[in-house]
Every structure is written in structure tokens, then in C-alpha cells.
Amino acid sequence: MAKNLFDFEAEFRLGIEAVDNEHARLIDMLNAVHNLISIGEKENARYFFTETLSDYVDEHFANEEKFMESFEYPQIDDHKKIHENFKKSYYELKPAIETFDETAFRRALTDVFTWILTHIGKTDRRYARYYFETQKE
Numbered sequence: 001m002a003k004n005l006f007d008f009e010a011e012f013r014l015g016i017e018a019v020d021n022e023h024a025r026l027i028d029m030l031n032a033v034h035n036l037i038s039i040g041e042k043e044n045a046r047y048f049f050t051e052t053l054s055d056y057v058d059e060h061f062a063n064e065e066k067f068m069e070s071f072e073y074p075q076i077d078d079h080k081k082i083h084e085n086f087k088k089s090y091y092e093l094k095p096a097i098e099t100f101d102e103t104a105f106r107r108a109l110t111d112v113f114t115w116i117l118t119h120i121g122k123t124d125r126r127y128a129r130y131y132f133e134t135q136k137e
Ligand SMILES: [Fe+2]
Pocket: 023, 060, 064, 120, 124
């Protein structure tokens, strides 16, 4: 069994169960793509990256935006824009991935991983902090 590229460390937990579950699933999916490449299942890895993971990213962003709306997060517009920019660059990666170029694929995967981990650890944590501050009086 291939070793995971990353683990869902405690530092990425925001303390909001529904959000944490989705983040953990995102990390699992990224690890799954990495593992498929490691065992030579390139076509499955490509499909998983461009379809399954891509759909899940959309779903997560939509859920997260709904959640931020529910407690009237003041920085929601900036956060939405960050999501939108990420989606744009994610879709720009697709053609490179479709070519089966393993180097391009690994680079894309590392970029996505880095982005998601940084986003969860910094940008998502900001709304979580606001959420906890305003929920308690
Ligand atoms: Fe998130």
C-alpha cells in the first residue's frame, strides 16, 4: 500500500465538524490521486483528478460559502473571490493533465495540495475564528 503524501494534521482542524469532514475528505481524495499515480494507474488518476476531485472542490466551496453566509461573515466576498480564482487555475491545469505528462501531473497535484492546505490553514481559519468569536457572547 502506497504511503500517503500528506496527513490531515490537527492544525487543519477548524473545530466546525461539517467543514472539517469536508476538508478531511479533500485531503483523502488528493492522497488517492497520489496513490493511483504511484501504482501506475495514470488513467484512473487523471479521471479522478479532473472529474471526481474537481466536483468535490466545487461542492465544498459552495457549502463553505453557504456556511459563511449563515453567520454573515464580513469577509465573505474576498473569500469567494479566492475560491473563484482557485477554480480558474484548477481548470487551466486540466489540459496539461489530459496529456498524461507525469511531471505536469505531479506538479499540478503538488500545487493543488499546497493551495488547499494553505487555504484551510490560513484563509478558512479566519472565518472559523470569526464564527467562534461571534457565536459566544
Ligand atoms: Fe475550505
